[in-house]
Amino acid sequence: MSLTASQQQEAPGRLARWRIARRVARVLGQYAVQWLFLLAVIILGVINANFRQLSNIQNILMQASFAGIGAAGMTLLIINGAFDLSVGGIIGLCGVALAILLPALGLVPTIVVVLLLGTTLGLVNALIVTRGRIPAFIATLGTKYIYMALAYIWTSAQVIPATRADFRFLGTGKLLYVPVPFLAMVVVYLICFGIMRFTRYGRYLRAVGSNEVASRVAGLPVERVRLFAFALVGLFTATTCVFLTAYLSSANAIMAIEGTSFELRAIAVAVVGGTSLNGGQGTLFGSFVGALLFTVISNALNMFKVDPYWQYIVTGLVLITALGIEALRSRFIAIART
Numbered sequence: 336m337s338l339t340a341s342q343q344q345e346a347p348g349r350l351a352r353w354r355i356a357r358r359v360a361r362v363l364g365q366y367a368v369q370w371l372f373l374l375a376v377i378i379l380g381v382i383n384a385n386f387r388q389l390s391n392i393q394n395i396l397m398q399a400s401f402a403g404i405g406a407a408g409m410t411l412l413i414i415n416g417a418f419d420l421s422v423g424g425i426i427g428l429c430g431v432a433l434a435i436l437l438p439a440l441g442l443v444p445t446i447v448v449v450l451l452l453g454t455t456l457g458l459v460n461a462l463i464v465t466r467g468r469i470p471a472f473i474a475t476l477g478t479k480y481i482y483m484a485l486a487y488i489w490t491s492a493q494v495i496p497a498t499r500a501d502f503r504f505l506g507t508g509k510l511l512y513v514p515v516p517f518l519a520m521v522v523v524y525l526i527c528f529g530i531m532r533f534t535r536y537g538r539y540l541r542a543v544g545s546n547e548v549a550s551r552v553a554g555l556p557v558e559r560v561r562l563f564a565f566a567l568v569g570l571f572t573a574t575t576c577v578f579l580t581a582y583l584s585s586a587n588a589i590m591a592i593e594g595t596s597f598e599l600r601a602i603a604v605a606v607v608g609g610t611s612l613n614g615g616q617g618t619l620f621g622s623f624v625g626a627l628l629f630t631v632i633s634n635a636l637n638m639f640k641v642d643p644y645w646q647y648i649v650t651g652l653v654l655i656t657a658l659g660i661e662a663l664r665s666r667f668i669a670i671a672r673t
Contacts, residue, residue: 368608368621372628379635386638393514395630397507400516401579403626405597406604407520407527408571410622413605415564416544416614417464417471422572423589423597424482425456429576430586431486434495442501450573456482457569461562479598486588494587497580506581516578523571524623531619540564545615603653604629629653 379386405422412419429449436445456478463474497503508515531537539560543550550557575597580586606612607628608621632653636646 368628369624372624372631375628375631375635379631379638383635383638386635389512391634391638393509393512395627395634396517397514397582398633399626399630400514400520401575401582402597402600402604402629403520403623404516404523404575404578405572405601406608406622406626407523407619408568409598409601410605410608410610410617410619411527411531411540412564412568413602413610413612414544414614414617415540415561416547417561417564418602419457419460419475419565419568420472420598421456421460421475421479421482422568422601424479424486425453425569425572426576426579426597427486427586427588427590428456428482428489429453429573430580430590431490431495431588433577433580434497434586435489437497437499437502442499446577449577450570453569453571453573453576454566455569457565457567457572458562460569461565464565465558465561483588490587492588494585496585498584502581503584504581506578506583516582519574519578520623520626523574524619527567527619536560536563541615543614600629607653607656 385391409419409422429452432452433445433449436448440448460471460475460478463469463478464471467474505515510518531540539550539555542553542555543557543560547557579590583590604625605617605622606625608618608623608625610617610622632649633646636649641649
């Protein structure tokens with residue numbers, strides 16, 4: 336069917352508009368959480384002067400760092416196609432170990448031991464999943480309670496103080512007005528970005544998450560890739576534990592349980608940031624901003640003196656909305672690719 340002269344003249348304009356629509360869809364799809372965070376910051380900054388205070392901004396950065404560091408490792412693992420629900424237990428056990436060993440070993444040796452402990456616990460999870468052929472969801476849920484119980488037994492359910500000044504600086508100190516935990520968060524994400532962008536392991540991690548069967552057929556070391564991913568989760572969870580224990584100046588078996596468990600918050604941060612629950616796709620920058628977004632929401636609720644019980648409801652809605660955001664993102668990207 337031939338086009339009329341007027342239709343032929345309109346065709347280039349329609350094509351240009353369609354290209355613009357595709358670009359808009361791609362930007363909205365890939366950077367939804369970034370736009371949402373920017374909008375939230377602008378609105379809160381305009382309607383509440385206290386939100387713009389330096390002390391409040393520092394508090395937001397500090398609070399975001401705890402879930403943010405944990406979400407970095409969780410992002411890599413979800414991209415690989417698995418979950419780790421044991422991170423709350425890892426924080427409890429590592430925190431207790433840190434508080435107990437700190438007076439005897441000193442600052443640096445204790446931190447090294449705790450990081451090794453966290454990595455080892457992550458490897459235990461990996462071996463149960465890969466060698467035992469147990470789904471990660473069930474295996475890590477079980478080890479969470481084991482790790483938490485060990486912390487309870489070790490401390491007789493007591494809170495262990497950790498009040499050394501040099502150690503507390505890691506949780507409450509600032510460098511050039513920036514909280515130390517947030518600087519650590521930036522370093523962790525740069526390391527993870529380097530792994531994903533510049534190493535063969537990063538390509539393997541994404542390939543296994545996209546299609547495990549095809550990866551096995553292609554000869555990729557699927558089990559070793561997943562084992563290393565769980566080890567990274569353990570390492571970064573222990574890193575979170577160091578700064579969280581320093582911030583609280585104490586440790587106990589349930590130090591990571593605050594209304595919503597740490598592992599669910601880390602997963603939600605990753606998903607809101609653009610990491611697909613189906614594996615194979617994810618963005619560390621999205622998780623970074625997602626951690627800030629969650630903290631801004633919590634900060635705003637506290638600032639407007641919303642009842643804590645209602646805050647739990649809002650947090651639950653945000654967790655549910657995380658999946659909706661992923662679905663919308665997938666639709667936008669699908670539109671952009673058509």
